[in-house]
Amino acid sequence: MKHKKFISMLLVFALMLVLSQSAFALPGMGDTQEKAINIEPGVRLNSALQDSTDYDWYKWENKTGKNKYTIFQVVTPSEDSGVLLGAVVIYPLGHQTLPFYADPSIRRHQNLWNILVPPYAKIYFFLKNTGDKLEPYEIRNFGLIHERPGDEK
Numbered sequence: 311m312k313h314k315k316f317i318s319m320l321l322v323f324a325l326m327l328v329l330s331q332s333a334f335a336l337p338g339m340g341d342t343q344e345k346a347i348n349i350e351p352g353v354r355l356n357s358a359l360q361d362s363t364d365y366d367w368y369k370w371e372n373k374t375g376k377n378k379y380t381i382f383q384v385v386t387p388s389e390d391s392g393v394l395l396g397a398v399v400i401y402p403l404g405h406q407t408l409p410f411y412a413d414p415s416i417r418r419h420q421n422l423w424n425i426l427v428p429p430y431a432k433i434y435f436f437l438k439n440t441g442d443k444l445e446p447y448e449i450r451n452f453g454l455i456h457e458r459p460g461d462e463k
Contacts, residue, residue: 359439379455392441
C-alpha cells in the first residue's frame with residue numbers, strides 16, 4: 311500500500327512540473343537562432359546569460375491564420391544589468407526584419423510591444439549579454455494582442 315501511495319505522489323509531482331507554465335532555461339539551450347526555444351503565450355521563465363558571448367533565443371510561430379501582435383517583457387534584478395532584449399520577424403516567404411531592440415537605456419524592465427506577426431510568420435526574441443558577468447533575467451510576459459475583437463479565437 312505504501313508503494314502505491316509513493317508512486318501516485320511521484321506521479322502528481324511529475325505532472326505539476328510538466329504542466330507548470332513557469333520554466334527555467336538551462337545553459338546551452340537556445341544559444342542560437344537555429345536552436346531557439348519554442349514558447350507559447352503566458353510563459354514565465356527564469357534564466358541567466360553567462361557572459362558577453364551568450365545569447366538566449368526564443369521562438370513563436372503564428373499558426374492562427376490571423377494577424378497577431380506580440381508583447382514580450384523581461385525583468386532583470388538591477389538597472390546596471392547587461393541584458394538587452396531584441397527580436398527578428400521572419401515572414402512566410404523567407405524575408406526577415408533587421409534585428410530591433412528594446413530601449414537600451416532601460417535595463418530593469420525591457421519591453422517589446424505591438425510587433426505584428428502575420429499568419430505563418432515566426433518571431434524570434436533574443437536576449438544578449440552586453441557585459442562579462444552572469445546576468446539573471448525573468449521573462450515576465452509573452453502574450454498576444456488581438457487586432458480586432460473576436461481575433462482571440
